Amino acid sequence: MNKCVIPISGGLDSTVILHDITNSKLYDEVHAITFDYGQRHKREIDCAKWQAQRANVTSHKILDISFFKELSNISSLTNSSIDVANTRDILGDPQTVNYVPFRNQLLLTICCSYAESIGASTVYHGAAMVDSQAGYWDGSEEFLDSMNSLLLLNRRHTIKIEAPLICKDKSDIIRLGVKHRVDFKNTYTCYSGEELSDAENPASSSRIHGFLQAGYIDPIPYKQDIPWSQWNCKPIKT
Amino acid sequence: MNKCVIPISGGLDSTVILHDITNSKLYDEVHAITFDYGQRHKREIDCAKWQAQRANVTSHKILDISFFKELSNISSLTNSSIDVANTRDILGDPQTVNYVPFRNQLLLTICCSYAESIGASTVYHGAAMVDSQAGYWDGSEEFLDSMNSLLLLNRRHTIKIEAPLICKDKSDIIRLGVKHRVDFKNTYTCYSGEELSDAENPASSSRIHGFLQAGYIDPIPYKQDIPWSQWNCKPIKT
Numbered sequence: 485m486n487k488c489v490i491p492i493s494g495g496l497d498s499t500v501i502l503h504d505i506t507n508s509k510l511y512d513e514v515h516a517i518t519f520d521y522g523q524r525h526k527r528e529i530d531c532a533k534w535q536a537q538r539a540n541v542t543s544h545k546i547l548d549i550s551f552f553k554e555l556s557n558i559s560s561l562t563n564s565s566i567d568v569a570n571t572r573d574i575l576g577d578p579q580t581v582n583y584v585p586f587r588n589q590l591l592l593t594i595c596c597s598y599a600e601s602i603g604a605s606t607v608y609h610g611a612a613m614v615d616s617q618a619g620y621w622d623g624s625e626e627f628l629d630s631m632n633s634l635l636l637l638n639r640r641h642t643i644k645i646e647a648p649l650i651c652k653d654k655s656d657i658i659r660l661g662v663k664h665r666v667d668f669k670n671t672y673t674c675y676s677g678e679e680l681s682d683a684e685n686p687a688s689s690s691r692i693h694g695f696l697q698a699g700y701i702d703p704i705p706y707k708q709d710i711p712w713s714q715w716n717c718k719p720i721k722t
Numbered sequence: 723m724n725k726c727v728i729p730i731s732g733g734l735d736s737t738v739i740l741h742d743i744t745n746s747k748l749y750d751e752v753h754a755i756t757f758d759y760g761q762r763h764k765r766e767i768d769c770a771k772w773q774a775q776r777a778n779v780t781s782h783k784i785l786d787i788s789f790f791k792e793l794s795n796i797s798s799l800t801n802s803s804i805d806v807a808n809t810r811d812i813l814g815d816p817q818t819v820n821y822v823p824f825r826n827q828l829l830l831t832i833c834c835s836y837a838e839s840i841g842a843s844t845v846y847h848g849a850a851m852v853d854s855q856a857g858y859w860d861g862s863e864e865f866l867d868s869m870n871s872l873l874l875l876n877r878r879h880t881i882k883i884e885a886p887l888i889c890k891d892k893s894d895i896i897r898l899g900v901k902h903r904v905d906f907k908n909t910y911t912c913y914s915g916e917e918l919s920d921a922e923n924p925a926s927s928s929r930i931h932g933f934l935q936a937g938y939i940d941p942i943p944y945k946q947d948i949p950w951s952q953w954n955c956k957p958i959k960t
Contacts, residue, residue, distance in 0.1 A: 547793075548789060551786060555832065585835045586831055586835035587835070589835075590835060593831050594790075597823045600823035601823055621877065626875050631872065634827070637859050638860075
């Protein structure tokens, strides 16, 4: 039995990995986990549920780790009194206030624990090229390699973390999603947590840029008017 | 401001580290965390509270991470339908049923997140020599080194994990505790979770062996009659 564990946030990147894996038929069982860590953008959890069902995963757990919000309160994503930094604010900032200390290491460690418990060989990590470009050390290739070195010490049950998007830019990821007929309408990216995504938010602006580069119209609604037709972007056929 | 974070279980090892640190006056602030992960031996949490108060720490959080029990249910410590393996059962077993998958990595990662949030330089890890001897990969020096290599990647806020007992045997640790006037009556070690500790339990038997080697009487009660006087062990002066 070949099993894997995949954390899915409901965002674009982990959703594309999810459908890539389930379509590939590489695994007999695909176990998804979504974390409720007190993030401002809880709306993404509903998207994660929708996508897990669509991908027909073996199991999908929603884990309440909201204790984390209390501990790690220096991030705009977990502390509502800190404003989310917009794209202009964070130019050149090596670690923005949108960074949540050790979030990725925590979530991957929980996934590894679950993987060992159920006998899974692989844990997926949704890091994409934009994460290390944005200064998130825990989205870098060095972080991935270092986590995998650590995992090799567990000789009884070795798990490998795979991050298939870590060298891909947003447009590559969107094209891969289009290939897998991912319904992007049911993904949520904006850190603001509002129904209408804010194009000035760094996560949203990188998403819009990716759709523009890939030549597609992002099907989610934005606060601002996005000139898709002026950019010659076309709708995605689903 | 020099700050540290120390996870304290209420067991013997982390209690000794706690008093060693607070007596050393190395830090302006000592922040303790105790984890409720659904362990069978919850009794230890009361001991942790007692010791934190005694050590006069800056803060002590009790974190409910009981979601972990559901995920990591292959261990006797988190799954009440699995018997705790006694000392005889686990001789030569490279990874016993008392091992909780990735527990140490999880707890240390949470501590690191908290350390970054409050600006602490050091996180303590209670691993002792007996842990790697018992086959726990996540109690080994290699694990410590590998975690520290990973932490170096976080350039904005570098944290070091210190494990001062990792090369010490139980009797050394007990002698260090005696030096710091640790009240061992308020520590709990047995995996069984019962009021009277069971000498056949591997954690308890290593504790008893340590007291015997150090020449002291362990002040906690055991189910069995322990022949302290026959072994010429003396009471600890407090």
